[in-house]
Structure formats: C-alpha cells, structure tokens
Amino acid sequence: KTSHAAVVARGVGKPCVVGCEAIKIDLEARRFYVNEVEVKEGDIISIDGATGQVMPGMLPLVEPRMTPELAKLLSYADEFRRLGVWTNADNPEDAQKARDFGAEGIGLCRTEHMFFGDERRPLIQSVIMAETSEERRAYLDKLLPFQREDFEGIFRVMDGLPVIIRLIDPPMHEFLPPYEELVKEVMELRYKGGDPKELAEKERLLEVVEKLHEINPMMGLRGCRTGVTFPEISEMQVRAIFEAACNVAREGVDVHPEVMIPLTSHVNELKAERERLEKVAKEVMEEQGIQVDYKFGTMIETPRAALIADQLARYSDFFSFGTNDLTQMTFGFSRDDMEGKFLAPYLEKGILEDNPFATLDQEGVGELVEMGVQRGRAAKPDLEIGICGEHGGDPKSIEFFHKVGLNYVSCSPFRVPIARLAAAQVALREK
Template sequence: DAVEVLSNGKVQFGSMILSEGDFLSLNGFTGQVYAGDIPVVDSEVIQVIQGRMDPKDSEKYQYFSTILKWADAFRVLKIRSNADIPEQAHIARGFGAEGIGLCRTEHMFFAEDRVPIMQQMILASSREERELYLEQLLPLQRQDFIGLYREMKGFPVTIRLLDPPLHEFLPKREHLLVELAKLEVTNGDPQVIQEKQRILDRVEELHEYNPMLGLRGCRLGITMPEITRMQVQAIFEAACEVAREGKKIVPEIMIPLVGMPSEMKAQKELIQEVAQRTMSEYGMTLNYLIGTMIELPRAAVTAGRIAEHAEFFSFGTNDLTQTTFGFSRDDAGPYIGFYMDRQDRCPVCQRTNVDWKKMVCRMCKATIDKKAENILDADPFAVLDQEGVGALMKWAIEDGRKTRPLIKLGICGEHGGEPSSVAFCHELGLNYVSCSPYRVAIARLAAAQAAVAVLEREESQRQPRSTPGNNGQSRTVATKSGPTKTTQKTPSAKTTGKKVTTGRGVAGKKPATKNAAAKSAVKKDAVTKTKSKKSPSRKMATSSSTRKKRATAAKRR
C-alpha cells in the first residue's frame, strides 16, 4: 500500500497508523518492515566469527564457508576490508578478507582519551607547540598500528594519512556560542570563559564554506608536515616492532586527496625521509609502498604523471562520485531519491500516492497521461556510476599502467561490496576491492560471479554457429573471440573431445536461466570436490597465452 502522510506527525500504511517516535523493525535481507521493536539475535555465522560459537557446532556456518571456498576458486579479484581498529580487522579476517584496503587514521583520534590532545594540537599557536602534542599522540597511534599488523598476520595493511579538515575535531560553533552565553549570564569562571572563547576563535578561523574541498588530505600534510611526520613515524615504528616478532610486514602508506603530481611528490619525499630515519633507528630494512587515493577528476586524468611517484592507486569512489557529479553525499538524499522514483510520482503535485490503474493522483486528483522518466536508475553512492565515474577510473588505470605497468590497483569505497560494482572492477582489471567487514562475503561471491560471467561469455564466443549454405544445407561458421578479460581459460570441446563445463553452462548447449545455471555450476563443482577432496579448481588447458596472462595477473597482485 502507498504511504500517506497525515497531520500531527503521523503516517498511514493501509489501515495501520504510526506516530513519530514509534519503533519499526526492518529485515535487511527481505526488505520487510514490522511495527514495533522486534528482539533479534545474531546469525550463527556472526556468532562463529565473533568467537561465541564453535564452527563445528554450526551447520549453517559450514555451508557458508563451503560456498565461499567454491567462490574463491573462481575469483580473480582479491578482497580486502576497510578497518580502523583491531576488532574490525578481526571480523574482516573472519569473513575471509585478504588484507586491509583502507585504514582511516582520523578515526583513531576520536577516542575519548585522544580528542583533548588532538584539540590542543589544533589550537596550538606555533609549530613547536603542535609538535609537543603530537609527541603525546605518537605512542597511541603506534599501538593502534601494532594491533592492526598483529591481527592481519602478514596480510597487507593500507594506512591512509589524516584526511578530514581539522575543525571536525573541535566542538561545533553553535554549541560553543550557547555555552559562552550561559557562562556569561551566570557569571561563570573567567578562566573557563577565556578557554571557550579561545576555542571559538580557532573554530571560526578554521571555518570553511566548503570543507569537503578545503584544507584536508594531502593539503593538510603539506601545510602542516609535522602531522605527516608523526603518523609515518608511528607506522614504521609499529611495523618494525611486529617484524621483530617474525612476521612479514610491508607497510602501505596512502596519501589522500592528491590532485596534482607535485603534491604526490612532496608528500612521498617526506614519507621516505621519515621511513629511512625510523628504520635506521631500529637497525632494520623493510619493503614498503607509497601510493595515493584517486578521488578527484584531476587525479584521474593526470594519473600517468602521478604514477611516476605512486606505487599503487586506490580509487576512493565515495569522493570521486561526489566530485564527478557535483553531489554532496551528505545532502543529496532528498533529490537523489526523487531522481530514482520520478516515474512513480504525480507530475502535478510530485507525490507518490497515485492510482496507476486509473491514472489518477489520489492527492491532487489530477489525471495522468503517462509516467515521467527517472533521472537516475540507482543511487550513485550505492551503485558505481560506470558511465561517468567508471570512465574516469578506466582513464586512470590505462594512463597509470603506461607509466608503471605493474602498479597495484584497488577500490576502497563502499562500492567495493556492491555486486555490480565489483563486476565492473573485475572488467577493469583491478587487483582488489575493499569494503566494510560485513560485506566481505558479498564481495567474495560477487568477484567469483564476475569471473565466471567473463569465462562464460568467452566460451560462447568460441562456439561455432550454423548458417544456411547455398545448397540449403547448414554450414558451420566460427565466431571471432573477443579480448580476454581474465587470467583463466576453459578448453574448447575440440581440445578435450568432451563436453566442457564453464562456470554456468555446457558447450554446445544454450545456458539455462542465470540462477539455474549458476546452481548447476555449484553442484558440478561440489561433486568434483567430494571425489578429489582437494581445493576446488577448474580443469583447464594451460596454453602458453593463458600462462602468460596468469603470470601478468600474479605480478599485479
């Protein structure tokens, strides 16, 4: 039924009326909405991953694990997770993450015991004073990184340097004004008033009309290099400490919001200086990578020059979507929703309460001739925009690889856990996708489906097709194969003399529906595993071209 907004903060769903403040429960898997606050329990999979249940005691977890192992046998993309603290990294590893693709260091500074130090650092009137407070933050940041390195047990950890504008760590201007007014009216402590006024002055000094495009990211590191020095020192001290425990650590330092090659060069030189000094103090030498996020259109179109200094690119598709569309992710909700359901609205009053059988709006009673067209098919912050943002990504990948053929490429926005976006990343030839810990399983499955889809398409292109000859009889015409998108191939029927199973079909037969064919592939693969008791694999001809492609993919990874 349509939702009708009533007066006095009430809404009506059919015969049910709800008031503002009433609880609703949403089933995230089915989309069903229930009235009231329904008690819930974690799934057995979550309980196992959190260590509250033994995997042997959960048949559901065993099924879950088996299906994902099958998926891992087919996928080409590596799956990483976004994680800022060891607890998140633990969950990510439980879901099968193969590294951390994004560690947002700013989240570490929002802890209750760190915000006051961070605020004093921001309020400092000189570089020397800032460095005093940064020295207090250094051991805290080092312990954070040690925890992440230990939890990931040698898997790669990409740490992004401080990204947000500094005013985010300070109290809101409006709150400070209210507090000052109360203190002055009640004859409060003069010293407290003076301190509040000092903070307010700094907040107003840091105020920006568009902070998303303001003093943040690498701009912050260039104008206040002491912040970058402290973070890089913490990264390498942590890496050296954990390396002493016998673990292989390869730090990956990511510079945010780079738009110019000169910005990348300046920050890289500073990082190298601090890294070398810190490793010398420990008497150790570690391999490490310095890269950048590609989250600005200018970075995408100058990626070839940026790659002269960057050893990896990670596409920050949240900000890249904002800067490509000119949308603010925090403010775009109302009109993006309108863009996506415009065809369901009355063209006169723009409400959705329409009787489409009678083509009459229930609200304004207007007669509707035809539906309007939607402006957007999907929310670009949820589903990657392949036409615009995707084109910039492709440009950056091609230019980056011209300069540095084996540059590591990944994506670290929430698109990294959305199936159609993961499939697009596979087509582009990325090395990995990174998403939130609880979307890792989705990404693993989506990456496998993307690889199987490419294999199936290639197999169908290799199949002969029949066309009528001049004498009325059929003759076989070979179709031309398109370019290979993956590192694996399936042998043709001619090679083996048998019917060949691809991911979802049999050579010489038209595949069934997508879901049915996918089930068939899983079933066949399961039989193979039961017989061999080995890790799942496809029996494929290893031609020289296939071996070369696999070798290239391995180098990129």
Template sequence: MHSDGAPHMLIPNETDGIARIQPDAGVGSWAHGERAADLQRLVDLGLPCPVTIALSCAKVHEIAEGLRFNPAGVVNEFGPDPLMSVQPSSGQRSWGGPRAFHDVGLNAATHARMARLLRRERADRRRLAFILRYATDVACLDAESFETAGRAADPVATALAIYADEAAEPFPEDAGLQLSRVLSSMAKAWEGVTARLLRHAQGAPLDAGLGLLVQDNGWAMTRGEIALIQARMFDPITGRQRINGQVRIRGRQARDTAPDPAGDTPKDTGKDTGHSPAQTGARITGTAEEGLETGFRDRAPDAFYEIAGVLETGRGGFREDRDYDMALTDRGLLVLDARPATSSARVALNNAIALVEAGVISRDDALLRIAPPALAGFLHPQVTPDPDRKPLFSGVAASPGGATGTIVFTPDAAAACAAREEPCILVRRETNPEDIRGMHLAQAIVTERGGMTSHAAVIARGLGVPCITGASSVTVSADKARMTLRDGRVLCEGDRLTIDGTNGEAYEGEIAMTPPDTDASFQEFMSWADAARDMGIRANADTPEDAALARSFKAEGIGLCRTEHMFFEPSRLIVMREMIFAGSEQDRRAALDQLLPMQRADFTALFETMAGLPVCIRLFDPPLHEFLPADREGRMNLAQSLDLSLTEVTKRIETISEFNPMLGMRGVRLGLMHPEIYEMQVRAIFEAAIEAGEAAGTRVEPEIMIPLVAGRSEVRLVKTRIDSVAAAVRVATGKDVTYRLGVLVETPRAALCAAEIAEYAELLSFGTNDLTQMTYGLSRDDASRFMKSYVQQGALTLDPFETLDFKGVGELIRIGADRGRAANPTIDLSICGEHGGDIDTMAFCREAGFSYVSCSPFRVPIARLSAAQLAIRSRME
C-alpha cells in the first residue's frame, strides 16, 4: 500500500530498465548502482523501506541522450497525490553524483494539503524551495531572478510568477512532467565533462554509469511528529559495539532548525498536537536534536528497541556495521538508507574485531576489510582532518604522519633547535647524506625536489618522520634562510609550519594531532595477520635503534642494513674524511683502523638487538663525494680539521667528483678499487658476530650483501677477499666464522646474468629503487619535477618510483629470479627497495616465489597485513 493507503499499480520487475525494489527483485550494483543494491538488500531482509523505483544506468543514459521517457508508470506507484525524491545511485557511492532532488510532485494541490497538515509557513517554505531548485537546476534559470521572492508577502505566488516570466511557460503542475524533467536534468548533469573529470579523480572510469532511484517521500507529510534518525551499532570514536546516533525531532512541538529530507529548514513548529507513533505506542516529541542512546531511549524505549532490531538485522545481512538513516512517524518506522560507514582506521579495525567477536564475520574477513596503508594511522601522529583547511603547498606524500615545528634550512640549525628542545621542520632543496644528522633531529622534512624513492623519502620513512618531497610550487633558498611560495608569500627560518606527510600537504601554524596508538586491539589484529600470511617480512634498519623499532613491529629480521649511514656522526665523519683524503693505501688503512672498532660496536649491537634473527648487511655503497662538504664554509672547516689549505681540499674534492656519480665509482666498484674499505667492514662484521654469539650463547651467521653488481667476476673477486678476511679472523680468534653471501641486483645486467651470479651467492635481493632508475634511465631525485605531468599526459600510467613497473622492471626481476633459481635451486629471493611494502609488489613477489620482502620499519605492519590479505585471497580462488 502507498503511505496514504492507496493501492500500488505495480511495475513488473525490470521493465525496460525500470524496476520496483521489492523482495527478490534482483536489483544489483552492476546495473542500478550501489545505493540501489543496498536498498534491495534492506528490502530482502524484510526491513520497512519506502516504495522505491530503480532506473538502471543504461536507462538513465538513454534519458541523458534525449530518448523519450514516459513517467506515468513510475508516478502511478506513489498513489493519487505523489510526493517523491530522486536519489543518485552510482556504481560506487564514492564516485558521487548529482544532488538528491526532494519533493518532486509538489504542486498546488499537494501544497494545499501540506498546509493543512504542517501549517502554512512550513508548506510555503517547502514549495518555495522546490520551485527555486527546479528553476535553477532543471529549467536553468538565473537564481538572481528569484531573490525578491523570499521577501514577498506571498513568496510562492511571486516565485511562480517569476518562473512563468523567465521560462516563458507556467511552472509545471503535473507530477509526471516534473519527474521526467528532473530525471533528465540529473542524467545530463552526470554525463557532463566536469562531472566526468570529478568522478574520474575519485577512481571511477570515465564511462561510469549512474542509476537513479525514485522514492516515496510522502511519509514526510505526516500530521504528527517525525523523528529523523541517524543510527549505528558501533562507537564512531572507538569502533567498539554500541548503539548510538542522533535523533532530530521535526514536528509541532520541537524547535527544529536542521534540514529535513525535503530540504527545508524548519523554524518553530508550534504547539504539541499529542500524536504518537502507532507502532511504538510512545511519544517522540522532544528537543530538536538529541542522542539516540542518551535521551531518546528513555523517552521512547519501544521505538529504540525497534531501531536496535533494524541494526542487528542489517549487521547480519550486510555482514558489517553501517550508518543507517531512518524516519519514525505516526505510521511507523522506515529505513531510508544504509550507508557504508566512513571512519578512521582505528574505528574500522575495532569494529572488525567486534564483528569477529559477535560471530558475524571470520578473522580472514576482518583482515580483508582494513586497507593496509590505513595502518599508518596507528603508527604515526596524524593531522586532524578539516575539509575547510587550505594547505600552503603540497607535494609527494613521501612519509606518513603529522608534525609541527619551526622552519630550519640547515642541519646546524636543526641541531640548534634540538639543543633548545624546540621542534623543527627541516626544509631543503634536496637532501644528501651530509644532511642525515639534521634529518635525525627534525620532526619532519620537506624538499623542493625528489619523489617517493629520493634520499629524503627513504631516510624519512626509515626514521618514521613525516616527509613531503617534490614540493615544486615552492622555491627554497637555504643561503637566505627562506622559502617562497607560488603566490609570492615568503616563509622564513623560525616560522611555524605543520606537515601532513600522509597527504603531502603543509599548513601554516600549529594544528592538533591524533596520537599514534598500537594498543592491545591493534596487536591482536596483527597477530591474526601473522597467522594468515605465508611470506616473510623483514625491515631495512641501519642502526640498533632502527633494529629495535623493527622488532617492536614484529619484523622477522633485517633485510638491508646500509652501513654508510653509520659514518655520518660528527666523530666518525672526520675520520671518514681523513680516509678519503689519504694519499696512499697505508694511510687509508690507518684511518680505517680508527673506524673498525666503531663499526664492530654497531654490528654487535645490531646482532644483539635482533637476537638470532637474520641480519643482512650491505657493504659500503655511495660514492665518496657524498661525505665531503659542498659549500665553501664546509670546505674551510674541513681544511682546518685536516691541517690542509682550502686550495688542497677543493682540488681533492674536484678530483674525486664525477659527472654522474650514481653511475660512477660506487658500490662494488669502490670495493674493488679500494678493497681496504670492504676488508675493514667485513672484519668488523665477523668480529661482531663472534662477540654477539658468545654473549648470547649461540651462533650468529651474518648475511653480507654486495651492492651494485653487474656480473659474476665482481662477485667472485669480492667473495675471495671476504673469505680471506674470514680465514684471518678464524686464525686470530680461534672461532669458526661462517656467513651467507648476498648480491644486490640493481642493474639490468645483473638481472640478466643472475644465473652466473647465483653460482657464488646464497641470496639475490632486488633493489627496486636503483633498478627502476637504471631501467628507465630516470633520476629518482629529479623525475618528480615532470613525472606528474608525464603521467597526466598518458606517457606513463603510474610513477614507477611509487608503483613498481611490472611490465618492464618487473620483467627484469622475473628473469633474474628464474635464472638465479635455475642455477641455484636453494637461493633465497627478496626485494629490499621501498616498493617492498606495496601490496601489488608483494603479490608479484609471492607469485614469483620470493622468500621475503624488506621495507622500512614503519612499513612492516603494513607489509604484514598485505601479505596476510594475499594469502587469504589465494585460498579463496
């Protein structure tokens, strides 16, 4: 029956793209959009919903194209005095769509009836609002023409007269004509160019379809009070199970200023009429807005428990908790919508756990419901969201989290802030290894240049500090201690800045943060992930502090320890520079002898921290120039410390500088040209392994990784020298020394020659950052300047430094893995670049039979959940 008691003229299910949503009608998101499918589920669950007619995406497209549409069959579904709302139903709700159109069918007769039921003032407001919306959105008239209507003695009559004059025809009184034109307007709005681009930005295909729902709105014209209810079965702050929500009373007793479903903004509605809901037997009058559980429950317990029953039924039917919109009138309760809940990662995780505890879903289902990147919200402080807040500038979201501090432009300035215990934001044009001390002291990092795999991004993720790279709309002038924004504004050293590394945005001043929280529920959820996954997860960790952090995140070892980062402490950096400036091998060895105990202590602490878990140590990789100052002041200080002239220092720096140092004497090449460096590191590793093993009463077998290899001969030469050092340590200590040899595959040639390399190695680890750089011939630090435009033009689908290029770089990895395994079936395969924490890359590695992936410590929980989801989905196939 219609809400007024009139019989329906039923539309047969799916007639020419038009279907009435009724039990087992089969309306689905593929044809009618997500909202229509959700309403079909509610009806199938036996819940009371308004009469709704669904127009398929194909039908709406026909309407947009101008094909004739006869609305009579639809309008007849709503009785002799129809009052309808038209709701958008896109393929996914997140794609958006045109605004809902309420009170379609509101004509003079309905207006008069509404005035008798709801008082003349309310009826006039609703009729006027409908006329104005129709005039601007459907008839495309100028809104300014109607400005005088609201001030007129008879606003409705004035608006109708203005419409007739502007449109050259009377305002349509026929409900069918109104509906037909409203549907056409919404259909054409969806197909417009701007709408296409907006939804494409939300992930929708450009040709995505729109369904439309024509829904009975007659319930909003009841004589008694109406309770408009937003209800949920979970706490919006914690995610734990709790019935809660808001109730807005719209009726003759309440003073309600909130918009009702018809879109008006009611004022004082007069005195109480005494009407009560027929189904609940309880009065629903009260304040204009109150809590569902705090006030409404006590005054209308029967209605509250009816609402609770809807929530419980919906939870079982959808197998998830949703946000429900309901209306309670003197004719009973109606469920208007059940929207997927939009909530924080914390709420979603706790809610998933609650659904498991209630037996609604399994642990595997719960694990699949949390997007792995969302776990960053548990691990870092986050900037409190505010849609009205405008960023000063934006860039690549290189490392998640939020932080506030004063701007500094040099590592020395960061050190000064740290001495004053003042938080700071380090801003650089781009960072280099010499900046690491300042990066350790800063609360966040911003660079004008760079991308997801630039030096700043990699180090920031390892440190767990927020970072924005590639902020190309700013110009950094470190020498002048200022940065200039695109609009001409200037920020100077000492100004306050808030960095949102999660979204790649920077804001002026200080903003409140949501603190990190890895509580018991987070740990329980992650234990489910560990039980489900079948791929190993290690961490990239360069220091004992990094290692301890990795262990706290349940990493199963260290997949990459970059030893060069140990040399940038001031006391070590000067010794390192002495070694670089040494004029002979003997002098270099003398300097390295000073570094040996420092390295040994580092490695001992690393082994002890990991307590028997595997530790893979990469031998020295960067070119030597990275340890030398680039500015005149730094060179003068170096000259003084080495008792050399500035001329001698400058000449030496110029001698070792290279046109393209990333392709010059670095990695294994440096180890072959200056074997004493690798010999010192290997000796330190072996002696530390013996020391840590004796302390723990166990045996420590390190993994030693050779970087930037291009072929077998390099590996053979370095392995020979490693074995020689092992023998010397064995003789000197009387202790057995063993190790596993790894090769870092970062060059295309190494991937192609993996079979030969695997004859000597027990581990092949693919360094995707450099391998991508060399395969594309792109600088990972410079590409950000044009990469966004490159992707927008379609020259590339995705930034290959953010998402692994499976077609090109991935093919090299696949070739290397297959050839390496064919030559050495027991060889371990891994990825240690930052791509390793990405779920798509992990899926690629899992399919290729990799043993583990390694990523920065703060990405370890993300990788653990990603691995679990991959394993679960593979079992479901």
C-alpha cells in the first residue's frame, strides 16, 4: 500500500496492487498463475487497492462520491478541527476532486509528473543530454509553456487557496530509458546493421545513462542538488510558476503560489537556492507588472534537516515534512523493497506494530518531526508547517500531527474526507 506505485495510483484514484509474490507469469503463453488459478490475456479481473485483493471476473462496483449525509457530517467535523486538510494534486482534475472533497489548499504539487507525455518526455531527455548551459536552456524554453499551462489550470481551480509546488525532485535517470533496454537496442542495431543515425542517437543516450548511473540514486543527485548542479531547470520552473500566477491574476483569480525546495540537508543549499530562485520570481513579476502573494519554503525529508530546522527557518516561509523519505532515511528501509521482502514477517513476529510507511513511527520519525517543529518555530514563531507524505491521510498519524502543532496535513484527494473527520475526532478528544 505504501510503495511509490501504490502512492501514485491512490493519488489518481486507481486501484493498484504491487508485490504479488505468489504470481507466476508466463510471458510466452501470455497468462499468469496464482496457485491453481489461471488468468489469460483478455480475462477480466477485479482489483481492490485498499485490501490488496485481486479477484477473477467483473465484480459490481460502486463509484465513490460525496453523499449529502457525508457532506453534512463533515461540515460538523470542520467546526471542531484545528488542523487544516490540504491535498496532493499534480493536475487540475485532481485539484478539482480534492476541492470537491473539502481540501483547503494543495500541500504538494509534484512538477516531475508534468514532464511525462509524448511531447514532453523527449524535451526533458534533451535537457538532460545537453552538453552546454545554452543548449539546455534552449530545450527548457520549449518545456516552459507546458509547465506554465499546467500551473494556470491548477491555480484557476484553487482560486483563493494556497498551492505548494515542489520543484523537480527525482533522480534524472527516471526520465531516461532503462539501461538494460538501451544496451539491448544498441546491440541489435549494431548486429543487424541498423540506421546509422538511429544507432548514433541510441549510443549517445546510453552514454548519458551510464554517466548518470548511481549506486543509490534515491540519496544521490536529486532534489535541491539538481537545482544546484543544473540551475537552469529550477529557474525555468519558477519562471513558469510566476508567469502562470500573473496570467491568472489578470483574469481575477486570487492566486497564492508557494515554491517548495526539496531534500535540503544543509542551510547553505537552501540559502543559495532561495536567493537565486526568488530573484527569478521577482524578475517575472516586474516584467508582467503584477505582484502576487507568494512564499518560498522547503521540505524536511532528512534527519539532518530536522536537526537544523532553526537554521533552515531563517530562509523559509514554510516547512513541509516529507514523511515518506524521512521514514526511509531514519529507518534505513527502502520503501519500495520493504513490503515485498520483510514487512510481513516483521509484523507477524511483532517486531513492528504497524507499517511505518502507512502509520507514522512516533518514537523515531515522530521525534524528528516534533524536534523540527520546535526548532523551526523557535527561530520563526509564525512558520507555517505541514506534512505531505502518505501519513497525512492516516487517522493515527493525524492525531500525532495535531498534538505537535502542525498547521495542516496534505493527502491524496480521495483521503481528504478521512483526514477531515480524523482531525475533528482528535480535537474533540482534547475537550
């Protein structure tokens, strides 16, 4: 339920089951087996992403919707809760769903998801393969209109509410073809005497993939490190954000962009990035002749960031705890590997009480969160602090976030009603 694939699927309201070790796949016969059950290509199956059940046949479905009774109950809950409930949304459709469910802002808009698509992927690949800053900027200029249009759509939907936009975060290799696939294609072209131009392009791409290869990419060149190393990328993104904000402001939209710098671990990273990017933001607003209300902040995703929160607060208008990565780095667990390899025996033997990627580990990760809140607010008392990991939609975790004084939790659109109710229950228990 907490693998990255499941997180993304839940965010778009799609059922997803990963880590099915019992499945035996026969690619040649185009079918798979689970114990004695055989499923052929073309057969219909039903998937329950909440329980992990996969069932043969087409079962009756009920589309999730906000009933009048639920809406009334949640309106009562809103009168009591102190904790705000925001959403994680990467496009206008998800933003609208979340707003319909009662979200009060966007706590995480992942800009890297905007780079996938038939027209966009080749451009971001060209950016990565560029050999000079000038060449890189030329491709980024072609990408900018796509990003600007995406942001305009989200800003219009969230009229009057804050929108936190995270700058590019994942390792660069995620935008390129897999190494093994490229090697195979290059070898086939060489062996069969394929088109020389296509072979040269594939060989160049393979060279870049080899150059970007990292032993541990999730702790390598990603987040703000990408901004420091390739400043043109994050500058383009900030320009797109503020051009979009100015455009919709002219239409009368009440826009509140908040730029989030990811994976900072050292105050000098944040200082350098904020100063450089805020300069771009101010340049755009001067060019457009429009001023918009904006903020710059950072994600707290590493233990060191939580420990130096007082230093980071000097250059932040807000903090957002990325508890998925913070849990990963605190435990030393791989989020994507843990569930399929050793989570089940750890739960069965009582080593872990809960999956730490679903329910926050309060003794370890929670201690870092509380420390980050205290140290950040000691340096800046009015610091806005939220959380945008999967824990933002978990009732047990929400209780902890309420107690340590967060301003809001942010979760996938379909978990917004759960978070609203859970936040009210916590507040009522205190009375």
